[in-house]
Amino acid sequence: MDPIGVFDSGVGGLTVVSALRRRLPGESILYLGDTARLPYGSKSPDTVTRYTRKNLEFLSGRGVKAVVVACNTASALALPNLGPGEMPDVPIWGVIEPGARKAAEVSRGRVGVIATEASVRSDAYPRALRALRPELDIWSQACPLFVPLVEEGWHDDPITAQVAERYLRPLLDAGIDTLVLGCTHYPLIKDVLQRIAGPDVVLVDSAEQVAAMVAAGLAERHLEATHSPHHTFCVTDSGETFQRLARTILKDDGVELEWVEVV
């Protein structure tokens, strides 16, 4: 059975892969981390859309049955620019909608969204949230240092806590009750974020919701696979950082990388 294609700018999308593997243990996954061009979060909609098209072409060429755009930035900036003919017959799912849906379900009215600069500028989460619950009050905050802090491995660290305190302060002062982790790297510093936000703020990590959406989408199209899964991890740049973080996120020491060129 053809695999599900999952792509991200780098290693962060593996938090989605991890949720997919728990939810759909029979599915094969073909992962693409565009590590030669990461990060996407500081780049323009045109550039992110161009990279996304190239990634989709690559996954299409490898014969995937569905695509999950695990990168929040690509979901926010590129997906709205892709026509229905981009990959005919292959469903393409982003991560904004499921995250927004969960936040709209649990919030008591005041939602904070943390994401990359590009995602925040795109206004994708607030738009998705307002479409579901127009009365929500929403505050957004770009957190450009979180990704490099995660990649440095300072997951639970006093410096990360101070950076988080600075980014979250305006949202907490505004009295948010729900915080959307709008970047796939952020679940990796969830403990720090929860400690600073306090126990009354619900953290929404879209990975579980994405996995549920994919399960429903595959079932609807009768595309489920139930046995002999095989996982392949492709990267556009060779990278020790990717391998190290991949093993941590997937709790799997057997992750082998394949280098591919996507230009």
Add this chain to the structure above:
Amino acid sequence: MDPIGVFDSGVGGLTVVSALRRRLPGESILYLGDTARLPYGSKSPDTVTRYTRKNLEFLSGRGVKAVVVACNTASALALPNLGPGEMPDVPIWGVIEPGARKAAEVSRGRVGVIATEASVRSDAYPRALRALRPELDIWSQACPLFVPLVEEGWHDDPITAQVAERYLRPLLDAGIDTLVLGCTHYPLIKDVLQRIAGPDVVLVDSAEQVAAMVAAGLAERHLEATHSPHHTFCVTDSGETFQRLARTILKDDGVELEWVEVV
């Protein structure tokens, strides 16, 4: 008269442009910031070499008379892989040699080098330093958070100071007397670095040395220009961050950007 081509992965190379403009006020400069693919400092030698070749092709196509590879990572990883036929008749200068020369001149024997992960892995600075003074003791430290901290605008900030304290501590404990700023972004946090290193440590910023080398190289080839300079700034991704930082670094509010495609 043809311009001098200068390229960097992003905005950091403008510290070199600034030094070139002071030293060679009659020269025109064509700058290329590869902002669509930055940073280079976390990527592999193959990928950085591929990007460097593309950047050289672009500059060559625009008719430059000389090239300065202002990016330390590209100088360290890509220049050794380029043959003499890469751009016949056009001299290509990197930033490692001049920085190493200055450090070798001023050091009392113990040199620290801070740079990107990729530059540190390449061992380019220690090799250049040992070629000049084999008896030097050298300590290197990768500082992957400095570039994002600079790009966030936290130039003189308690968080930046704590990160710097953590990165520099092993070098200071080793008793370095000279610290090479092995990335063009680092001069932008020079005040913080000097405060932590203390007054007895000499900070070496290669920009001035690069400008002196370029001046000598042009004179030797009778390529100097002395009037009507015109500066052009090209970027591969549209970027507000670039424009904002460019105006700060160049102390020039008139910086206009041209978007170019380099694939």
